[in-house]
Amino acid sequence: MGNDLTLPNWLRTIGDQPHGAHRRALADEHGELTFAELVAAMDATAAALRESGAEPGDRIVTAMEPSIPHTVAILGALAAGMVAAPLNVRLTAPEARAYLSALEPAALLADPTYAQLARDTGYRVLELPAANQPGPVAERLAPLQHPGGDRTSPDEDAFAIVFGTGGTTGSPKGAVHTHRSLWLWLNTCAHGNPRVPSDVELFFSPFFHITLGTNLLTPLFAGGEAWIHRRFDPAAALAAIDQGASRLMGAPTMFAALRARPEYATTRRENVTAIRFGSAPSTGDFVRDLLRDFPNARIRAGFGATEFGSVMGFDHDDLLAGRFAGVGRPLPGATVRILDADGREAAPGVVGDLVVSCPWQTHGYYGLPEETAATFQADGVHIGDLASRSEDGWVTIAGRRKEMIISGGENVYPREVEEVVLRHPDVADAIVYGMPDERWGERVEASVVAVAGRTVEPAALREYCRAELAGYKIPKTVRVIAAVPLTANNKPDRRRARADALGQS
Missing domain, CATH: 3.40.50.980 (Rossmann fold)
Structure with missing residues (x-):
């Protein structure tokens, strides 16, 4: 062999x-x-x-x-x-x-x-x-x-x-x-x-x-075991946990769907020993709910991309210390660089282009040599993400360069705005995008999903953002929607959210 x-x-x-x-x-x-x-x-x-x-x-x-x-x-x-x-x-x-x-x-x-x-x-x-x-x-x-x-x-x-x-x-x-x-x-x-x-992975992706x-x-x-579900079904997932599924991975919305089920309170959640959630913006309340509801679980979060898999993350102890924002530190073996406009390492706190290299990265886009050359460069993989890094190496994703909003000459990163909007107690989910504006070139807008049984007041939400965001970053318009649109690959679809908003204008 x-x-x-x-x-x-x-x-x-x-x-x-x-x-x-x-x-x-x-x-x-x-x-x-x-x-x-x-x-x-x-x-x-x-x-x-x-x-x-x-x-x-x-x-x-x-x-x-x-x-x-x-x-x-x-x-x-x-x-x-x-x-x-x-x-x-x-x-x-x-x-x-x-x-x-x-x-x-x-x-x-x-x-x-x-x-x-x-x-x-x-x-x-x-x-x-x-x-x-x-x-x-x-x-x-x-x-x-x-x-x-x-x-x-x-x-x-x-x-x-x-x-x-x-x-x-x-x-x-x-x-x-x-x-x-x-x-x-x-x-x-x-x-x-x-x-x-004895661990059992519950897989429904x-x-x-x-x-x-x-x-x-x-x-x-x-050498472990996995139980495959055809799709995510909250009732079936809770039944699997009762039967011994011990490892979960999902987005914050998935855990909200589990919590909404009447049998959630009686499910043997102590069976769960590991939870991993993805790199979508999450809130302190979400993490604290996980820590409370799954008392025996080690909780981790990570960041990756199709082009290079998992490369950054933060661990259970980081969450216990109250560090909820960002995507954590590079994993052993992964080199993460954040470059300024001149191709030099950006100073701490400064947003730049994220460049990743690791032994397990993919080898390009099959059958697409030009696209491969543009993304897989000598210094690493350039996927178009923007990020910053703190003095102690903690990385925060600002968004994708193509999604950056330029309003009145100022750069606005949708993800930064989303993280603030999501902290509002009446907001369950949110997506931020740019809209054409005669005065500013582009303006910031947000579509939000209300927490069940609550109402989002746009003026109150904008006022809430004022304490944490500069004026040009505050959404000029807030729309309440039933669900955040997703791409076919289950990622927030800003293009569709923007198109929907344009259709309502």
Whole structure:
């Protein structure tokens, strides 16, 4: 098998030994697998892909719901030396065709839920008709199973998996990992979030998001267990916690949805030992609620991007010390620089361009050499984020350069404004954007979601902001909306929020 750093080889070291037959790796609503069964299914899928005519290096796109068969399909592609590419199934067919044009896939693997989307892309489709039904994994993956085929070991420097970017500043692009960079990323995640053998990860994210790596592949990498839900459902998530799920990851809105359920008060939340929330702006109240409601959980927050995975974070002890804002410090192995307009290190507290380099970063955008050259530069990865750093190295994200608002010649960073707006007790969620203005060029506006049972008074909110923001940063208009619009990759969609606001003007 060799010593190459690849996820398939790593999983085989667990599944091929006696303990692999006695350790559960995955469960979903229709079945479960031990590590021995997972590795056997992975290798049978790899053999079936080769038998189908696909060759090493070919891109194998998956258009499926989160499930055991979807996990095995991705691992099988990796084991066959092919390049797995989970498709953002929230894209329309024209959007999917545009994204896939750079990947030129050899085949799309589709379950019944997304078979039509797959067919509409115009590429070859292999359908797995029983993927979403109860039964043995071989039946759920049929016809993509060939037990007893020759086992292959991919080269660690070959391309392994492609994740689509969020498309917040343009069309999605496919950031590609080699087997080695994927292994190093999962290893970083495993060390940054230690676990014990009895831990169970509750996973309910779409597979096209990098949480596939941080919250599904990482537990498997660490020899742990993950329970897969097709989507986030608060009632199902609370039931899983009652049954022993001990590790959670989600956005603040997810935890608010859990808290709103009547069974929340009686759920055995003491089962939860680890919580990780993403880099979306959060408030002290949100963190204090987590600390109170999950008394046995170590709580962490992190920052990452599709192009380089997890690179910064802060830990439970930081939260206990009252440090809630920002994204924390660089992880060991990650180099984070903040550069001024002249390309020099920005002074503490000064906003500049965020540049990241780490051994586990992706190797560019598949099939897009010009975009790759613009982002993956000699000094690191430039994703267009703006940030500042304190004297002691604590990093705060100001926003994306393309989202920066220039009002009367002054730079306004939407995220800074959002963090203040979110601290208002009547505001549950918020998004800030720029609007055209004849006098100022652009003006700051905000759309907010009210806390259930409360009302947001725009004038009162603007007055609240005055204590913490300069006048030119205070939203000139505040709109109350039902929900913050999201991109297909579940990120706040400022372009759509701005378009909606323009439509109401």
